[in-house]
Amino acid sequence: MTEAPVGVENPARDEGPARDEGPEPVFSPLNAVHLAAGASFTDFAGWQMPVRYTSDLAEHRAVRTAAGIFDLSHMAEISVAGPDAAAFLDFALAGLLSATAVGQAKYSLLLDHDGGIIDDVVAYRTGETEFLVVANAGNHAVAVGALLKRAAGFDVLVSDVSDQLALIAVQGPAAREIVKATAGIEFDADTVDDHPLDSLKYYWCRPARYANKPLLVARTGYTGEDGFELYVDVASAEALWNAVVEAGVPLGLVPAGLAARDTLRLEAGMPLYGHELGRATRPAQAGLGRVVNFAKEDFVGRAALEAISESADQGAGEMDPARVLVGLRGAGKRAARADYELFETTESTTPIGVITSGVLSPTLGFPVAMAYLDPQFSAQGTELSVDVRGTRLPLTVTALPFYRRKRD
Amino acid sequence: MTDYSDLKFTAEHEWVRLDAAADGVSTRATIGITAYAAEKLGDVVYVDLPDEGSAIADGAVVGEIESTKSVGELFAPLTGVVLEKNSAVEESPELVNSDPFGEGWLIRVEFTELPELLSYADYQALTGDDGASA
Numbered sequence: 190m191t192e193a194p195v196g197v198e199n200p201a202r203d204e205g206p207a208r209d210e211g212p213e214p215v216f217s218p219l220n221a222v223h224l225a226a227g228a229s230f231t232d233f234a235g236w237q238m239p240v241r242y243t244s245d246l247a248e249h250r251a252v253r254t255a256a257g258i259f260d261l262s263h264m265a266e267i268s269v270a271g272p273d274a275a276a277f278l279d280f281a282l283a284g285l286l287s288a289t290a291v292g293q294a295k296y297s298l299l300l301d302h303d304g305g306i307i308d309d310v311v312a313y314r315t316g317e318t319e320f321l322v323v324a325n326a327g328n329h330a331v332a333v334g335a336l337l338k339r340a341a342g343f344d345v346l347v348s349d350v351s352d353q354l355a356l357i358a359v360q361g362p363a364a365r366e367i368v369k370a371t372a373g374i375e376f377d378a379d380t381v382d383d384h385p386l387d388s389l390k391y392y393w394c395r396p397a398r399y400a401n402k403p404l405l406v407a408r409t410g411y412t413g414e415d416g417f418e419l420y421v422d423v424a425s426a427e428a429l430w431n432a433v434v435e436a437g438v439p440l441g442l443v444p445a446g447l448a449a450r451d452t453l454r455l456e457a458g459m460p461l462y463g464h465e466l467g468r469a470t471r472p473a474q475a476g477l478g479r480v481v482n483f484a485k486e487d488f489v490g491r492a493a494l495e496a497i498s499e500s501a502d503q504g505a506g507e508m509d510p511a512r513v514l515v516g517l518r519g520a521g522k523r524a525a526r527a528d529y530e531l532f533e534t535t536e537s538t539t540p541i542g543v544i545t546s547g548v549l550s551p552t553l554g555f556p557v558a559m560a561y562l563d564p565q566f567s568a569q570g571t572e573l574s575v576d577v578r579g580t581r582l583p584l585t586v587t588a589l590p591f592y593r594r595k596r597d
Numbered sequence: 598m599t600d601y602s603d604l605k606f607t608a609e610h611e612w613v614r615l616d617a618a619a620d621g622v623s624t625r626a627t628i629g630i631t632a633y634a635a636e637k638l639g640d641v642v643y644v645d646l647p648d649e650g651s652a653i654a655d656g657a658v659v660g661e662i663e664s665t666k667s668v669g670e671l672f673a674p675l676t677g678v679v680l681e682k683n684s685a686v687e688e689s690p691e692l693v694n695s696d697p698f699g700e701g702w703l704i705r706v707e708f709t710e711l712p713e714l715l716s717y718a719d720y721q722a723l724t725g726d727d728g729a730s731a
Contacts, residue, residue: 230634244694245665246640448639448666522643526668548665549642578661578668 256361257440360416378566413457458590
C-alpha cells in the first residue's frame with residue numbers, strides 16, 4: 190500500500206514560501222498536551238501539529254454535534270498598533286478595516302500589487318488604534334514581510350507576536366457553554382445579569398484574562414459551527430487547554446486535529462490558502478469579491494483589480510480563462526480530490542476545470558468538492574464529469590456551503 | 598500485545614496470512630493492510646477491491662483505500678487469482694481501522710507464486726515501531 194496525502198492544509202502547494210526552510214520542526218506550546226493525548230502529528234509549514242487524536246471522523250462529528258478543541262498555535266499573529274493603524278490596514282488589506290468597531294473582527298485579504306491573493310487573514314480591532322491580524326502559518330513570513338513593507342509612511346508599529354501567543358479554538362454547538370464553564374477565564378465585569386459570552390456576537394471579540402494573563406476571546410472559527418478562538422500567552426496555553434477540556438468533556442468535547450479541521454471547513458465551503466486561494470487567484474474568482482472595498486482610498490492591488498474588472502466589462506477577454514470557484518457534489522462514496530480535472534461530459538477530453546479540495550462529506554454522506562471551473566459551466570445543477578484516477582465519475586454543480594448549521 | 602509472527606509483510610504495508618493446509622503446503626492466503634498503514638491513513642471511508650476471479654500479479658495495483666485525507670493504493674503482494682473479497686469491508690470501510698488483521702481483511706487469493714516477504718520482526722524494524730499493534 191502506498192499513500193498519497195491530499196486535503197489537509199498544505200502550504201507547499203502554493204508558491205508562497207513556507208516557514209519550514211530549516212530542518213528543525215517547530216513545536217506548539219501545547220506539544221506536551223498532544224503527546225499525552227496520544228495525537229498523531231503532521232508537518233504543517235514546519236510545525237509538528239496534531240493531525241488527529243483518535244479518529245478524524247469522530248472528531249469531525251464531535252464538532253458538529255457537541256464540540257472540539259483545536260490547537261492552532263501555528264497560525265501567525267501580527268500586532269498592528271499606532272495612530273495610523275486603521276488607515277494603514279485600509280491600505281494594506283482589501284477591506285475597510287477603519288469601519289470596524291472596537292471589538293469587531295473582519296475577514297480580509299492581503300493582496301499583491303497584481304491583485305493576486307497573498308493570504309487571507311482575520312483582523313480583530315482590539316482598540317481604537319490597535320489590531321491583531323491573524324495570518325496562515327504557511328504564509329507567516331510573507332504576510333509579516335508585506336505588512337512591514339506597506340507600513341512605510343504610516344505612524345504604525347507592525348510586530349510579529351506569533352511567538353508570544355498560543356491559539357486554542359473551541360468549536361461546536363456546545364462551545365459557548367464550555368467556554369463559560371471553563372475555570373479561570375475572567376471577563377471584565379461590565380454586565381450584571383448576562384454572561385459576557387451571551388452578548389458576544391459572531392465575528393466579535395472581547396478581552397478577558399486567564400491566570401492573570403491577557404486573553405482575547407473571539408467568536409470566530411473555521412468549522413461552520415458556532416465557536417470561540419482563544420488567544421492566550423504561550424506560558425498559559427497548557428493550563429487553559431486543560432481547563433477547557435475539564436469543562437468540556439462532560440459536554441462532549443474532544444480534542445480535534447487538522448484532519449477534522451479540513452473536512453469541517455470544506456463542508457462549510459470555506460476557502461483554504463494553497464487550495465482555493467493563491468497568488469494566481471483574484472478575489473472575485475474565489476467568490477470573495479465582497480471582501481474587496483473599492484469605495485475606500487487606495488489599497489494594494491486596487492489598480493490591477495480595476496483593470497481586470499474593466500476589461501471584463503468591455504468583454505475584452507484579456508483575462509486568463511477566468512475560472513470561478515464552485516461547489517460540486519457527487520454520488521457514491523468516492524471523492525474527487527485536489528488537482529483532479531473536470532470535464533463537460535464523460536467522453537470529453539478537454540478539461541474545463543480542476544478540483545481544489547474534495548472529500549467524502551462525513552456529515553452529508555456524499556462526496557463534496559470545491560473547484561475552479563469555466564464560468565459557462567458554473568450554473569447550479571450543471572452536470573459534469575471528473576477524472577478520479579482514470580475513472581470518470583459524475584458531479585453536479587451545487588451551492589456553497591455544503592453544510593450550514595442551524596442557527597438559534 | 599498480539600503476536601503477528603505467523604504473518605508475512607511487504608514494505609508497502611500489506612500483510613499476508615497463509616491458510617493452513619492439510620498437507621502442509623498451502624496455496625491460499627488472506628491479505629490485508631497493517632495497523633500501521635491504517636493508522637497512517639486515518640479513517641478509511643472507501644475501499645475498492647478486486648472481484649472474485651480477478652488475476653493479480655505481484656506488485657501490481659489491485660485496489661484503493663481512501664481515507665478522509667489520503668488515497669492509498671493496494672498492491673498485490675503475490676501472484677494468483679482472487680478467491681474472495683471482503684464485502685463487509687466495502688460496506689463498512691471502518692473495519693480496516695478497527696480490526697486490520699481480523700475483520701478488516703481485504704482479499705483471499707489462490708496464489709501460484711509466493712515471493713519472498715518480510716518477517717514480522719523485519720516489518721517492525723522497517724516501520725520503526727511496534728507497527729503491527731492494533
